[in-house]
Amino acid sequence: MRILIVEDDALLGDGLQAGLRQRGFDADWVRDGSAALLAVRSESYAATVLDLGLPGIDGMEVLSQLRAQRSAVPVLILTARDAIDDRIRGLDGGADDYVLKPVDIDELAARLRALVRRAHGEAQPELRNGELVLNPATHTVHFRGQPVELGAREFALLHELLLGAGRVLTREQLESRLYGWGDEVESNAIEVHIHHLRRKLEPEVIRTVRGVGYLMPRAD
Structure with missing residues (x-):
């Protein structure tokens, strides 16, 4: 954040x-x-x-x-x-x-x-989307009831995607929200973190909208 x-x-x-x-x-x-x-x-x-x-x-x-x-x-x-x-x-x-x-x-x-x-219109301290739960205060993530270990950037990226669930976020938007002044940002940094999140969760949790960006669909 x-x-x-x-x-x-x-x-x-x-x-x-x-x-x-x-x-x-x-x-x-x-x-x-x-x-x-x-x-x-x-x-x-x-x-x-x-x-x-x-x-x-x-x-x-x-x-x-x-x-x-x-x-x-x-x-x-x-x-x-x-x-x-x-x-x-x-x-x-x-x-x-x-x-x-x-x-x-x-x-x-x-x-x-x-x-x-x-x-972002969230009243609860935890961010939830289906079986995915992220707690910003404790810096923990659970998926289908099981804890998921994430690196700092992975956690920050997942946080942004959850806050924007249901909306497409561009790579540029995500970079701007994750990296401060003086941070070195590799050209494929967001793509790498997305790949790691999909591997640790499941591929369909984060969708690629070709030519636009990334989308976390809202769970029913």
Whole structure:
């Protein structure tokens, strides 16, 4: 799950990025509002962690511009501003959650998972499609009642396919959601991971739509 961290404090930003990566997120990090707007326009993120006290364009203006541009990316405000008026303004301005610093990294990870679930209309903590069950919190997968061992990228890819079950996702979309800045991406990386998932599950779980991309059919 690829997310964007917008935080100007170098120590905190580095800590958030490292902590969330340890918990299975692919986290990019920028330090100002202009960079945040550019990143959200050009990349595909499951969610954004947004500080309010940013240099140049502040966090509230970033949020306002994102919503004015019809960006639906879930936004979690992470700030030291604890006044009730600030919280109301943030949530009414389009934020999906408002969290005060300092925050426990496990709580932040859980809140991000919840934001992504809600953004995809999922109420349950587990993602289910027929006999396939994926739990983002425990990083586990079961198929037909049996545990399935997956590598980190395989898990991330399966997560994206489950979130998009019933829709065709292109290779470019999947690459954008799985790989952050600085990651080396082989030209056939998605195809290789798809092959491994089919072998560990079964071929029909993921279908190839020739010339378009990949589809996980919704189970009845």
